[in-house]
Amino acid sequence: MRSTSDRIRHAVSFELIGLILVTPLAAFVFHMPLFDIGVVSAGSAVIALLWNYIFNWGFDHAVRRLTGSTRKSQVLRLLHAVLFEVGLLLALMPLIAWYLRIDLWQALIMDAAFAGFYMAYAYVFNLAYDRVFPLAEWKHETA
Template identity: 55%
Template sequence: MRTTGDRIRQAVSFEVIGLLISVPLAAFAFGYSLEKTGVLGLIGATLATLWNYIFNLGFDHALKRFTGSTHKSLKHRLIHAFCFESGLLIAFLPIIAWWMGIGLLEALLVDVSFALFYLVYAFVFTWCYDTIFPDTDAETPPGQ
């Protein structure tokens, strides 16, 4: 299992790198100001950082309980990324609508765009992070 410090490093680095990529991309794609999109990104990053820590802790505990290890196969990584982003999508939708002053349908488009970006980003980032900072408890269980 990862330490608390390692989980915090993972969550913060995930959000900082994600913001540096997603905020300018969203401002350009949707024609919003960089300032408005930047604040939305910071709100989302704060929400996502908390969710990241809680979700990853729960996911690792569940994975260890069911498989005996925190090793993530390709299937586990896909499930991880999809579930993480689905939970965040639900929580972030009303915040987007409120902050951007748009309707729920337009907010859903923005939210889904962020989620699709972060779905791919979460998969790539987590795989890279696990490679750079391996979890000593993540050895492949026998038979997998």
């Protein structure tokens, strides 16, 4: 199981790298000022940072309880990314609509685009993170 400091390193690095990638991309795709997208991205990142810690802690406990290990198969990694983004989508959509003064439908489309980006990004980031920072318990398990 990951330590608190490891979870904090994971969450902060995930959000910082994500912000660097998504902010200019979203400003370009949605034809909105970089500043406005930056505010939405940064605010979303703060909420996502908290959600990341809480969700990953709960997900790891559930996986460990169900399988006896925190090692994730490819199917579990996909489930992890989808569940994380669905929860975040529900939290962020009304905030995006409010700040950008757009209707909920437009916010849903924008949030879904962010979620699509972040689902792919989360999968790649978490796979890389687990390879760079493997847990000791994984060395004693078979793949």
